[in-house]
Amino acid sequence: MELNCADGKKRRYADYQAFSTRNKHPAHDPFDKRRLKKSKGKELTDLGRTEMSIEVFIAEDSGLMRSWLRRFSSKSCPGPMGYHNARTLFEEEASSKGSEPPHTDPGWPTKCSSCDYDFETQDTWQLFTEILWGCREKLLPTSELPPGALFNAWWMGDNFKAPDGKCWALVLPPGGASDIWFIGGPASAGSGGGRWTITGSAPKFTARPSILTPRFHGFLTDGFLNPV
Numbered sequence: 001m002e003l004n005c006a007d008g009k010k011r012r013y014a015d016y017q018a019f020s021t022r023n024k025h026p027a028h029d030p031f032d033k034r035r036l037k038k039s040k041g042k043e044l045t046d047l048g049r050t051e052m053s054i055e056v057f058i059a060e061d062s063g064l065m066r067s068w069l070r071r072f073s074s075k076s077c078p079g080p081m082g083y084h085n086a087r088t089l090f091e092e093e094a095s096s097k098g099s100e101p102p103h104t105d106p107g108w109p110t111k112c113s114s115c116d117y118d119f120e121t122q123d124t125w126q127l128f129t130e131i132l133w134g135c136r137e138k139l140l141p142t143s144e145l146p147p148g149a150l151f152n153a154w155w156m157g158d159n160f161k162a163p164d165g166k167c168w169a170l171v172l173p174p175g176g177a178s179d180i181w182f183i184g185g186p187a188s189a190g191s192g193g194g195r196w197t198i199t200g201s202a203p204k205f206t207a208r209p210s211i212l213t214p215r216f217h218g219f220l221t222d223g224f225l226n227p228v
Contacts, residue, residue, distance in 0.1 A: 054148040054173065054225040056203040059133035059140075061152065066141050067091045067098065070128040071109045071119045079114020086113040087128060093139070100127040147173040148225060150203050153182070160185045163198050168205070172216045172225065179215055183207060 068087035077084045086109035091098060101107065103125055111118055130141035133151055145151070149171040153160070156167040162184035172179040183205060187194050196207040204223035211218055211225075218227040 052227050056148050056150050056223045056225065058203050059135045059145060059149045059151040062132045062134050062139055064093045064095060064132040065097065065129045066132055067094060067127055067129040069108050070126040071123055073123040077112060077115055077117065084112040084117045086111065093132065097129050143177045145171045145177045147171050147176055164201065168202060172213060174215055179213060181211055181213065
C-alpha cells in the first residue's frame with residue numbers, strides 16, 4: 001500500500017510513517033481510527049499536512065474595486081438566498097466608488113435572478129462594491145476569493161485584530177468567500193468569548209485550538225489548513 005506524503009511523493013506505509021516523523025508532519029494513519037475520536041473537554045489531534053491540506057497565501061489589496069447595480073427585496077424567494085436579489089456589472093475596475101446612477105438607467109436589474117419576481121419601486125436600489133484583491137496574478141473581488149486566501153479586512157474594528165495589529169480574514173473551504181474566519185476575532189462557542197491562540201506571522205500562522213464552523217473543521221498549522 002502506498003500513501004501520499006507532504007512532499008507530494010508516494011511511499012509505502014512503513015516509509016510514510018518514518019517520513020512523517022522525520023519531517024515533523026504527524027502521519028495521517030488510515031488504520032488509526034482513534035484519531036477521529038473526540039473526548040469530552042479534549043481537542044482533536046492535529047493530523048498534519050495531507051493531500052487535502054490547503055496552503056494559505058496573502059491576497060493583497062489592489063487599491064481598486066468592482067461595482068454592481070443591485071436590487072433586492074426582503075420578500076421570500078425560493079432561490080438560495082431566501083430573498084429576491086439581482087445585480088448587473090457597473091464598473092469592472094475603479095479607483096473609487098462612483099455615483100449611483102438614476103433609477104431610470106437601463107443597467108438596473110428589473111427581475112430577481114432566482115425567480116420571476118419583478119422588482120417594485122419601493123424595493124432597495126444599491127450601488128454595490130467589492131475590493132479587488134491581487135490573487136495569484138489575478139484580480140478577484142472578495143466574493144470570488146478561493147479557500148486559503150488571507151486578506152487584511154482593514155475596515156473591521158479592534159475586536160478582530162490579530163496579534164500583529166491587522167484584521168486578518170482567512171477564506172475557508174468549502175464555500176470560498178462564503179466561509180470567512182477572522183483569525184483575531186472572538187470565538188462563537190466556549191465560555192467567556194474566548195479567542196484562538198495565534199503564533200507565527202502572515203501567511204504562516206498557527207492557531208489553537210481547531211477551527212470549527214458550520215461547514216469546516218480543521219487546524220491552521222504553519223500556514224496550512226488541515227481538515228480533520
